Amino acid sequence: MRDPGPASASRGKGTGTTTPCCSKVGIKRGPWTPEEDEVLAGFVRREGEGQWRTLPKRAGLQRCGKSCRLRWMNYLRPSVKRGHIAPDEEDLILRLHRLLGNRWSLIAGRIPGRTDNEIKNYWNTHLSKKLISQGIDPRTHKPLLNHNPSSSPAHVQDNYNASTFTPKATYPNRSVPVEETGDENDLKAVDGQLGQPQNSGVQAHNNKNWQNVEGLMMMNSLGQSYADHNCNNEDIFSSFLDSLMEDEYANQYHRGPTVHPAQFVPAVSLASTVSFNHGNATWELPGLRPETESLGDQQNAVLYNNHLL
DNA sequence: AACGTATTCAACCGCACGCCG
DNA sequence: GCGGCGTGCGGTTGAATACGT
Structure with missing residues (x-):
């Protein structure tokens, strides 16, 4: 040493x-x-x-x-796991980073035994370079504009796309469109409309590092809700993140137009539904597949199908 | 073997936030 | 409302190590 x-x-x-x-x-x-x-x-x-x-x-x-x-x-700490990052851990880091950006502590919280520092180092020394070599912008997880696809081996690209990237998701609580480019001005515009991320029951937020547009959108809404109501939403956030982590989830929402969450009240039988109080309204974030939706609440089913699929 | 360069990662920093008096 | 304190976060640094010439 x-x-x-x-x-x-x-x-x-x-x-x-x-x-x-x-x-x-x-x-x-x-x-x-x-x-x-x-x-x-x-x-x-x-x-x-x-x-x-x-x-x-x-x-x-x-x-x-x-x-x-x-x-x-x-x-x-006894719970700290030493040694190499396993492929499944790496995959999880990639997917979480796509959702959360440089929220290392949040990412680490989802990977048992790994610390935020370790994940941050691993990202900076391995994963960001890996993404760049594959023509992916590690900051936005979108294709690099000046990248020549032929420079990356096809099997590497295929492997990454198939195992790591989820389809592009349009989150149901999104009220403004997300630009395809991860331009800083766009981020500021988004911030302006949704409000800066606030400190929450989950953890303190630093406002300076919102680099991931998808994560920005999601966390802005969550953070705002947490801050407004000071509720303990760690479990809710956890389940919400779980739902986001499912490819199926992203598949369900990647095409649909946006709808104000207050317009949608999912049927009570929907599992993994996440509720947030915001202002005088309760915001509901459905987190599962429509085929599991209860047909008992036909109105909700119509809303769900019309606006979110 | 000697030297230069690149990489890794533990440790540091400033800052932000919650809590409390 | 204000200020001090404790804690935690993300970004950055640089010594140790690995690798190349």
Whole structure:
């Protein structure tokens, strides 16, 4: 492994304002030693996670709290899975990234044992290059304009298209059209109409990294709803994401015109239906195939078929 | 073997948000 | 409403390592 390096060695970017926990003289930086790992892991096992700021002092570590937390979360936690990313994990990362963009923590939350840092690194070092080599823009997941298809082996392209890409989806809660280009101005326009993503019960959102148009559309709506009503929607989000992850789902919606979700109230027998409160209306996001739809509510069936298929 | 370049990934940074007094 | 604190996020860095000449 790497040498720990001098305790005062400067790493990372910038020399500007430092966070309080890292400004103290005598705080060690750089790679962790096995001894430090042992101290930290033992302490967290005994005392539990949290109180990271005061943890170094209590545990007798010459580290800042943020560094301790990062080391625990990304390396020492028992649930952290080490080793190579499996093909199915890679496939999942690709599909989740297409939906969520650079929401590494959200993506990591769907892949057991993998950390956001690990997935982020894997994306930047492997997957983004892989997509580029296949003529896919890793930022938008759309074809690169200047890419020569002949430069990629056909079997590679076929494999990727077949196993990884879902058909283009038009989400039922979309109220504005999504431009085919992932142009920044388009994103701003979309932001303006749907509102910036807000902090939610799921996690805090950084507003600066909404790079994926599809994910932007979805998360804007979810985030807005979460923020407006401050409800605990982690399970709802999870099930909604599950439904989005199904190819069948995307197949059902990729052709249809948009409809305001408030216009549509799915039959109660529809499984995986996701409800959101927004303003005075309840927004319903159907998340399954129409063939499972209850025929008991004919009105809903008509709406469903007319507007969402 | 020696050197230069590319790649990997652990660790750092600033910032944003929720909570609480 | 305001400010401090704790926490978590995504972007970036750079030492270690791998690879090529």
